[in-house]
Amino acid sequence: xxxxxxxxxxxxxxxxxxxxxxxxxxxxxxxxxxxxxxxxxxxxxxxxxxxxxxxxxxxxxxxxxxxxxxxxxxxxxxxxxxxxxxxxxxxxxxxxxxxxxxxxxxxxxxxxxxxxxxxxxxxxxxxxxxx
Amino acid sequence: xxxxxxxxxxxxxxxxxxxxxxxxxxxxxxxxxxxxxxxxxxxxxxxxxxxxxxxxxxxxxxxxxxxxxxxxxxxxxxxxxxxxxxxxxxxxxxxxxxxxxxxxxxxxxxxxxxxxxxxxxxxxxxxxxxxxxxxxxxxxxxxxxxxxxxxxxxxxxxxxxxxxxxxxxxxxxxxxxxxxxxxxxxxxxxxxxxxxxxxxxxxxxxxxxxxxxxxxxxxxxxxxxxxxxxxxxxxxxxxxxxxxxxxxxxxxxxxxxxxxxxxxxxxxxxxxxxxxxxxxxxxxxxxxxxxxxxxxxxxxxxxxxxxxxxxxxxxxxxxxxxxxxxxxxxxxxxxxxxxxxxxxxxxxxxxxxxxxxxxxxxxxx
Numbered sequence: 210x211x212x213x214x215x216x217x218x219x220x221x222x223x224x225x226x227x228x229x230x231x232x233x234x235x236x237x238x239x240x241x242x243x244x245x246x247x248x249x250x251x252x253x254x255x256x257x258x259x260x261x262x263x264x265x266x267x268x269x270x271x272x273x274x275x276x277x278x279x280x281x282x283x284x285x286x287x288x289x290x291x292x293x294x295x296x297x298x299x300x301x302x303x304x305x306x307x308x309x310x311x312x313x314x315x316x317x318x319x320x321x322x323x324x325x326x327x328x329x330x331x332x333x334x335x336x337x338x339x340x
Numbered sequence: 341x342x343x344x345x346x347x348x349x350x351x352x353x354x355x356x357x358x359x360x361x362x363x364x365x366x367x368x369x370x371x372x373x374x375x376x377x378x379x380x381x382x383x384x385x386x387x388x389x390x391x392x393x394x395x396x397x398x399x400x401x402x403x404x405x406x407x408x409x410x411x412x413x414x415x416x417x418x419x420x421x422x423x424x425x426x427x428x429x430x431x432x433x434x435x436x437x438x439x440x441x442x443x444x445x446x447x448x449x450x451x452x453x454x455x456x457x458x459x460x461x462x463x464x465x466x467x468x469x470x471x472x473x474x475x476x477x478x479x480x481x482x483x484x485x486x487x488x489x490x491x492x493x494x495x496x497x498x499x500x501x502x503x504x505x506x507x508x509x510x511x512x513x514x515x516x517x518x519x520x521x522x523x524x525x526x527x528x529x530x531x532x533x534x535x536x537x538x539x540x541x542x543x544x545x546x547x548x549x550x551x552x553x554x555x556x557x558x559x560x561x562x563x564x565x566x567x568x569x570x571x572x573x574x575x576x577x578x579x580x581x582x583x584x585x586x587x588x589x590x591x592x593x594x595x596x597x598x599x600x601x602x603x604x605x606x607x608x609x610x611x612x613x614x615x616x617x618x619x620x621x622x623x624x625x626x627x628x629x630x631x632x633x634x635x636x637x638x639x640x641x642x643x644x645x646x647x648x649x650x651x652x653x654x655x656x657x658x659x660x661x662x663x664x665x666x667x668x669x670x671x672x673x674x675x676x677x678x679x680x681x682x683x684x685x686x687x688x689x690x691x692x693x694x695x696x697x698x699x700x701x702x703x704x705x
Contacts, residue, residue, distance in 0.1 A: 218439055244552030302401035307440070 216289040216311030223282045224315070224322035231275040232329050238267040239332075243339035258338035265333045272330040279323050286315035374413075379404025384416060396424040396509070397434055400441075422509045434508065435524060444522060446506055446514040448499065455492040462488050490658065497525070498674045500667065519674035529678045533685040536648075540689055543644055547637050547696060551704070558634050559701035565625025566638055570617050571698035577614030578649065578690045581607045585656065585683045588676065595670035597663055604660045607683075608653045615649040618642050618693070638697055645693040652686045655679040 210219040239261065246259035289312025293305030299313065300306065370387035381398070383406060398421040402408035415421065422443065423432055435445035450456075466481035501516035508514050520526055550558045584607035591599035622642055627635035659675050662668035668675045 241548070241552060300403040311439075 212285065214288075214292075216286075216308050216315065220282070220285065220289070221311055221315050221318065224279045224319040227275050227278050227282070228322040228325045228329075231271055231326050234271040235268045235329055235333070238264045238271075246339055258340050260338050261333075261336070265337075268330055268333040272326060275326045276323065279319055279326065283316060283319040283323075286312050286319055288312070290316060374406070379407040381405065384413065395419060397422040399510070420509075422512070424509055427506075428502075434514070435518070443508065443512060443514055445518045446508050446516055447524060448501065448516065450496055453492075453496060455488070455496055459485060459488040459492050486654070493658070494662075494667075498662075498667065498672065500672050517672055517674070519672070520677045523674055523677070525674055525678050526681060529681050533682065537685065537689070540644065540692075543641050544692065544696060547641060550633050550637060551700075557632065559705065560632075560634055561705065564701075565627040565635070566621030566642065566697050567625050568698045568702070570621030570624060571694040574614045574617035574621070575690060575694045577610050577617055578687060581610035581614055581649075581652075582683050582687045584610060585680050588659070589673075589680050592663075592668070592670055592673055592676050597669070600663055600668075600676075601660055604656050604663070608656045608660075611649050611653050611656070614690070615646040615653075618649075618690075619646050621697070641693055641697060645689050648686050648689055652679075652683055655682055 210217065211223055213220055242261055242264035243259065246261075290309055292312065293309045295301065295303060295305040295309045297313075299310035373386050374383040376383075381400070384395075395416055396419045398405065398412070398416055400409075405412050419425065422434055423446070426432060431449045431451055433447050433449055434443050435447050436443050462481055462485035466478050466485055469475075469477035469481055503516065505513045505515045584603045588600050588603035588607060591597075591603055619642055622635065622638050627638055629636040629639045656679060659668055659679050662675050
């Protein structure tokens with residue numbers, strides 16, 4: 210279903226789903242790491258903030274996996290988009306219109322998801338501790 | 341000064357609209373149909389309105405059907421599309437595929453009934469009584485709601501039609517009874533259980549939240565419940581119960597009602613035993629829910645899962661009764677498909693419960 214020569218509902222939502230799971234992984238990694246590092250410290254009193262290197266490595270890995278997966282989905286969507294003789298805005302009742310409309314919509318969603326994944330990961334670049 | 345003038349112009353515009361809304365219109369004629377010659381379906385409605393919402397379900401192949409499809413309005417008015425009539429006097433609608441809107445089923449929807457109102461009133465009563473801590477009343481309302489919902493399900497759902505398929509117009513024959521992932525009931529169960537899993541996830545979040553804010557006491561040191569033995573027994577029993585449901589579904593598909601009833605009963609017994617074993621773990625290890633947040637959280641998650649097993653048992657016994665009444669057969673099998681779907685989710689809930697309550701303390705201790 211995810212890898213298909215014909216566009217379908219699943220190929221359409223693959224990239225946003227990856228984005229959602231990437232967000233979940235980043236959120237859980239950062240929140241558990243910092244919550245455990247600062248256990249029982251409702252108000253921070255130590256000499257320096259706990260570092261988040263482990264969470265940053267997990268987030269970096271998840272980001273690379275997510276970007277590769279979205280790139281793969283984009284390549285497939287690009288093929289769907291080019292697969293036919295229909296003209297924009299692809300609103301005729303033909304199989305080519307269906308295929309190219311879904312392919313184009315998927316590419317737009319892939320672009321949005323790619324940027325979304327980058328923005329979700331950016332705090333891990335700029336913020337080096339549990340502040 | 342310019343902005344003051346602008347404000348007055350704006351206020352004058354509002355007054356014009358207000359006057360147009362409020363002015364007496366008793367002698368005005370109705371507006372003609374589709375006065376702006378628009379191209380989309382909402383302009384099909386007539387003034388004054390008819391007794392129906394949609395005269396017939398049209399086939400739309402263009403973005404602006406009123407402009408782009410010849411004789412569209414005339415064909416619509418004359419009922420030349422799908423379901424222009426209700427030959428059997430039943431309320432019917434079309435079920436279509438998601439992306440292509442290809443018709444796949446003619447669905448009979450319920451008519452006017454008090455069964456839904458009764459179920460809603462009694463369920464609401466249970467919640468209202470619980471709000472006021474009237475626990476006896478809550479339990480009585482809950483039992484009455486359960487009975488009411490069962491009556492509604494028995495009489496109002498999975499109704500076996502008088503014929504397998506019907507002509508819905510344009511030479512298309514569609515089935516009246518559909519089961520499994522093609523049916524709306526299956527998807528209703530799926531979506532309900534996604535919501536249910538979200539509620540379950542919020543309970544698990546509670547568990548892990550307390551784990552993050554306590555350095556040592558959550559989960560406590562070795563020896564504290566619910567242990568590993570009873571959760572493992574419970575998981576095995578529920579796994580067997582789920583397997584029995586799969587065999588029940590297979591027996592029904594092979595048209596063997598005797599085998600179906602055997603596996604349904606076996607599944608119910610195994611599920612009751614599994615729920616009891618799940619609750620026995622924290623009980624036997626002496627977890628007191630009022631002593632600390634850890635036992636309280638363990639009990640909440642275990643009870644949540646046990647209650648879901650109980651609901652699953654009610655569904656399984658419902659299938660048993662439906663089979664005995666010949667309402668669940670090889671040809672009319674929507675009940676067993678939906679109940680097996682519930683059991684898929686129940687097994688996931690059970691597996692996650694045991695992994696969290698029994699294995700997670702081992703991993704972090």
